[in-house]
Amino acid sequence: MFKFDTYIIVAFVALSLNVIQAKSLNSDQNHTGKWLNEIFPLLDYVGTQYGLCTSNTSDGLRKTLSKLALVESKLTGVQDQHKGIQKSIKDHSTEEKTLLENIEMRLGKIEDHIAEKNQTQFQQWSILEVGSPQDFKAVLDRMEELQMYMQRKIANQQSVKIMKKALNGMANFKRIGTRYFYIETEVRQNWYTAKETCREMGGYLASIKDYSELEELDKKLIKLEHYWLGINDLETEGKYVSEATGKKATYLPWRSGEPDNLVDEDCVFISSVKNLRKSMNDLPCSQQHYFICQFDNEI
Numbered sequence: 001m002f003k004f005d006t007y008i009i010v011a012f013v014a015l016s017l018n019v020i021q022a023k024s025l026n027s028d029q030n031h032t033g034k035w036l037n038e039i040f041p042l043l044d045y046v047g048t049q050y051g052l053c054t055s056n057t058s059d060g061l062r063k064t065l066s067k068l069a070l071v072e073s074k075l076t077g078v079q080d081q082h083k084g085i086q087k088s089i090k091d092h093s094t095e096e097k098t099l100l101e102n103i104e105m106r107l108g109k110i111e112d113h114i115a116e117k118n119q120t121q122f123q124q125w126s127i128l129e130v131g132s133p134q135d136f137k138a139v140l141d142r143m144e145e146l147q148m149y150m151q152r153k154i155a156n157q158q159s160v161k162i163m164k165k166a167l168n169g170m171a172n173f174k175r176i177g178t179r180y181f182y183i184e185t186e187v188r189q190n191w192y193t194a195k196e197t198c199r200e201m202g203g204y205l206a207s208i209k210d211y212s213e214l215e216e217l218d219k220k221l222i223k224l225e226h227y228w229l230g231i232n233d234l235e236t237e238g239k240y241v242s243e244a245t246g247k248k249a250t251y252l253p254w255r256s257g258e259p260d261n262l263v264d265e266d267c268v269f270i271s272s273v274k275n276l277r278k279s280m281n282d283l284p285c286s287q288q289h290y291f292i293c294q295f296d297n298e299i
Contacts, residue, residue, distance in 0.1 A: 172201055173295045177216040180295040181206060185223045191267040191285035194228045195243060198293035204244035205230030206294040208251050214270070214278055217292065221272035226283070228291035231268035233282075237261065240268065244297040255279040 173180035182201060189197060195205050207230050208214050221227060230243030231252070238261075240249045252268075259265065259282040267285040270292075271277065283289075 170202070170295065173203065173293070176220060177213045179209075179213070179299075181217065181220075182293040182295075183217075183220055183227070184290050184292070185225075188225075188288040188290060189228075190288055191228050191232070191291075194289075194291035195230065198230075198291070201293060203293040203295045204297055206292040207231055207242040207244055207249055207299045208270075209299045210251055211253065211278075214251075214253065217270070218272075218278050221270075221277075223290065224272050226269045226271045226273070226276075226281075226289040228289055229268045229270060229280070230294075231280070232266055232285070233259075234266045234285070237266075242299060244294060244299065250299070253279055255281050258282060 170180070173182045182198070182203065184194075184197075191205075198205050205228060208217065231240050231249045232243065233240045235241070240252060241247060242249050255276060258280070259268075261282065263284060265282040265284055268280050268282050269289060270280055
């Protein structure tokens with residue numbers, strides 16, 4: 001009885017191991033199922049004979065042992081088949097790896113061939129386009145001509161832009177006395193920004209040529225404020241120059257006690273404030289005030 005139980009346990013362990021291996025093989029699942037279909041009836045028979053053995057039937061025991069031997073043989077066949085499939089899969093993976101390496105090598109050769117062909121075409125193009133040293137000089141001369149043409153064209157375009165800018169700027173300037181001015185009465189700016197604003201309009205921060213012009217401008221200062229002029233001594237203390245000409249200012253009707261250069265005051269203004277009218281004073285250039293532009297750069 002003990003021996004028979006041992007056979008039963010061995011048979012089930014072997015069967016379990018090989019069934020697990022057989023189920024992992026997707027490609028041979030049908031074939032493995034065929035073996036299992038043959039084994040299951042044998043196991044059923046073993047169970048029946050086990051009952052007979054418990055009744056001390058020696059013939060049943062011998063038949064059962066015979067069936068178990070057949071089961072063992074079938075299971076050994078499944079195991080051998082499993083090993084063969086594993087080897088086939090391994091060989092297949094090796095073939096795939098070799099194939100991929102072969103494809104990569106061929107692609108590399110194709111890329112090298114394309115690069116070589118492009119280089120050859122470029123060299124051929126260079127020879128055809130340039131040719132001899134005389135042809136090369138002719139090409140350079142032609143390139144210089146094209147460059148000069150483009151420079152002239154750009155210069156003409158810039159001239160047109162300057163003329164349009166000047167015409168647009170003139171629309172903002174009004175004749176006051178004998179010259180044209182623009183008086184800003186909406187936006188306050190520091191001296192440096194006011195200078196750039198006048199340049200963008202096609203003019204310059206204003207300078208005044210004489211008392212008559214100062215009187216005419218004073219009449220137009222309708223808002224109570226200071227108004228920047230282009231006169232300054234930023235470069236050399238005490239040497240006041242016109243922003244429009246870069247030369248020494250010719251007319252400087254200072255208010256009494258001015259300029260005093262109090263707290264680094266380098267930029268000049270006129271004002272519509274009652275006790276400062278029709279005179280010049282200086283202030284720090286960073287302060288925000290209205291300003292006056294002139295269209296010409298003569299003063």
